[in-house]
Amino acid sequence: MYRFLLTPRWWGINLFVVLAIPFCVFMGTWQLGRFEDRVQSHEEAEKQPDPGTRTAKPLAELLPVDQETSGRPAVTTGTYADQFLVPGRKLDDRDGFYVLNLLRTDSGKALPVVRGWLPGTAGRADVPAAPAGEVTVTGDLQASENTGSDGVSTSGGLPEGQLGMISAASLVNLVPYDVYDAWVTLPEPEAGGSGGSMKPVPAVAAQGSGLDLKAFQNLGYTGEWFVFGGFVLFMWFRLVRREAEAARDVELGLAADAD
Template identity: 55%
Template structure:
């Protein structure tokens, strides 16, 4: 009954099914691995952001990577009191306020480091921010990656003088007369009445849309594999039924031909009252 599976046509169908099923499963497992990798990166970034650890010199953490973002750094330098900035529209624990941003000029002459000294609630007001400490100080805090406008919830354009929308070297290059590090630091202990800004996980490590796309692709590949198996069994069953009907002499039902319009016959007698056709 199943000898037809050895015919050339069915050999092609069988080879296609045998190759398609493992390819779909391998592709699905690869997409699942990508999703699990992003989940692990997200968990690792959260654990790294919450950990304090021993502070390290900033030069050991540069250039910043997803592994070094969130690490504790220790920098010695002098605050530039003439270039203090406010970063409005920043939330903390359900409240909206602003960051107090100051530039720390390292003692070794390296590029200045933007330092978020703390957060204050309400509208941005430079008069509410305490003056930075004078002289050489040592600042300890977590290093953060430069921000992008898509990551910022607050305003980024049209801000008044003395305010900044995005923290990063690209935003500060036109404001400061000296180079700055492409990153920033949030202090571990803020001065009163400011509150310390918590460390955030680096961008690109969270469960974003790309991660859930990988999960969706995983389901699609598994569905393709199941559909291949289903269609193979369906074709085999249909072939068996057709051959069984042929052995029993049962012809498959034929579709009736479409009815065509009948043309009037010329020899049909004319209706009464109408003139006879000419001879």
């Protein structure tokens, strides 16, 4: 009754099933591993002490920025140079902007430093000048932004002296020197202008860590791949049963043999 499984057509079906099921299991296991990695990184982040209580390390020791070094206090020395405003940034549900200065270090590269946040519209509020001369900066290390924050467009169209996102790629055509692919935010406020004192910008978690929406998407994809594998197996059994019933009907003379 099951001799049809040896026909060329069924050889192709069987080969597809033999390859599809392990592939679905592999993809489901891989997505589950991604979810478990995110859970582990979230648990490790919860165990980390507050940024203010951790010992600052030289900037060079913390680069490149990854999930482990993101948010760590970094210290470096240099001289403040160009200043930019980063509009469209919220703090405590209030609209405002970041005040960013490039710190020229002894390495020849410049480190973007977010000195603080001010309420209002960038370009209209009074912005305090950066300290003159050589300074030592200690700030929480952050990875370069890949997309604009809070819906800020990164495609240009901003007035001169303003920046859509904080990254070396967005600064490469604005300054005549190399820029680190990272930035720091000062944990202590600086004195402001007429708009009041600048508020420190808190460090954010590294991208790809924590139990965010993408983490639960990985968990959902895990279930989908296992369902796909089960569906392939279910359809194979259903086709085999239908083919066997057709062969039995032919043997009993209940149906014509159509090959």
